Amino acid sequence: MLTRVLHLSDLHFGAGDDEAIERGTPVLIERFDPELIVASGDLSHRGREAQLANASRFLRSLGPPVLAIPGNHDIPYTFPARFTSAFREFERQWETTEPLYASPTLHVVGLNSVRPWRHQSGGIRARQLAAAGERLRGAEPAAFQIVVLHHHLIGAPWRSRKKPVARRNHVLASLVDAGADLILAGHIHQAAVSERHEFEISRGGERGAVVSVAPGLGQPRPRRQGEARGLHVYEIEERHLRIHTFVWRDTDWGLTAERVFPRGREPLESEPA
Numbered sequence: 001m002l003t004r005v006l007h008l009s010d011l012h013f014g015a016g017d018d019e020a021i022e023r024g025t026p027v028l029i030e031r032f033d034p035e036l037i038v039a040s041g042d043l044s045h046r047g048r049e050a051q052l053a054n055a056s057r058f059l060r061s062l063g064p065p066v067l068a069i070p071g072n073h074d075i076p077y078t079f080p081a082r083f084t085s086a087f088r089e090f091e092r093q094w095e096t097t098e099p100l101y102a103s104p105t106l107h108v109v110g111l112n113s114v115r116p117w118r119h120q121s122g123g124i125r126a127r128q129l130a131a132a133g134e135r136l137r138g139a140e141p142a143a144f145q146i147v148v149l150h151h152h153l154i155g156a157p158w159r160s161r162k163k164p165v166a167r168r169n170h171v172l173a174s175l176v177d178a179g180a181d182l183i184l185a186g187h188i189h190q191a192a193v194s195e196r197h198e199f200e201i202s203r204g205g206e207r208g209a210v211v212s213v214a215p216g217l218g219q220p221r222p223r224r225q226g227e228a229r230g231l232h233v234y235e236i237e238e239r240h241l242r243i244h245t246f247v248w249r250d251t252d253w254g255l256t257a258e259r260v261f262p263r264g265r266e267p268l269e270s271e272p273a
Contacts (some may be wrong), residue, residue, distance in 0.1 A: 041071025077103025
C-alpha cells in the first residue's frame, strides 16, 4: 500500500509573493493526492494575525488534512508581545503548537522548537521529548512514524548561518529510539536529506531513520543566494521510503531529485552488476 505526504515549509505569507504559492501548490495536490500535508513552520512572515489567517485559509483550502507547527517567524516580531503572547495568534488558527495526526498508515507528531528569545536557533526541552516518545509509542502497529519540527537537525548544503536545533544529537537519538522513521524540518530554505547511517557510526542492526529538510516554499528574500524554492513529496511503502524534491520554476514544478531509503534494519538490495 502506498501512502503519500506533502511537506511544505517556510511559506512566509505576507512577504509579498503569496500569489505564486497559492497558484502552484494545488497542482501537486491534484497530481499526488496525499493523505496529509505537513507545514513545518514559518507559515507567516512576521507572525501577524492577518498573515497567519491567510496562511491557514490557504493550507486548509488544499483539501487533505494539515499538520502545522510554528516557526520563528510565526511569533510577534515586536516587544512585548513576542514574550507575553508568543503563540496566541498561531494557536487561534491551529489550536496547538504540538499537534498529532494518527491513522492506520501514518502517525505524525508535531514539536514546537521555537524559543522567543532566540530568533534563529531553537530548542526542544526534555519534557517535550518525553511527551513525543509517549505519543510515538501510541502509534498503530503498521503506521509510519514522523516527527515534525521547524529547526533543522542536519546542516545546510550551501552557506547558512542558521544554527540547528540545540542538542541536536540528543534530540535525534531520543526521537529515533522512540520509534521515529522520518524527522522533518525547514528553516534553512534549502533541501537536505540523509539517512542516519550516512552520518552516524554503524555498529550493525540499528533501525533506519531519515532526516529531511524541505526547501522554502516562500521566497521572502529573492536575491539571497543559496535559498531554494520548492517542497518534498514522500511516498511510503512497506519496505522503503521514496522522497521527491520539486522546485518551482515560476509557472510549473520541476522534479529535481528522487531518493530511496530503506525502512527497518536492512539496507536496500544492491542492483545486479
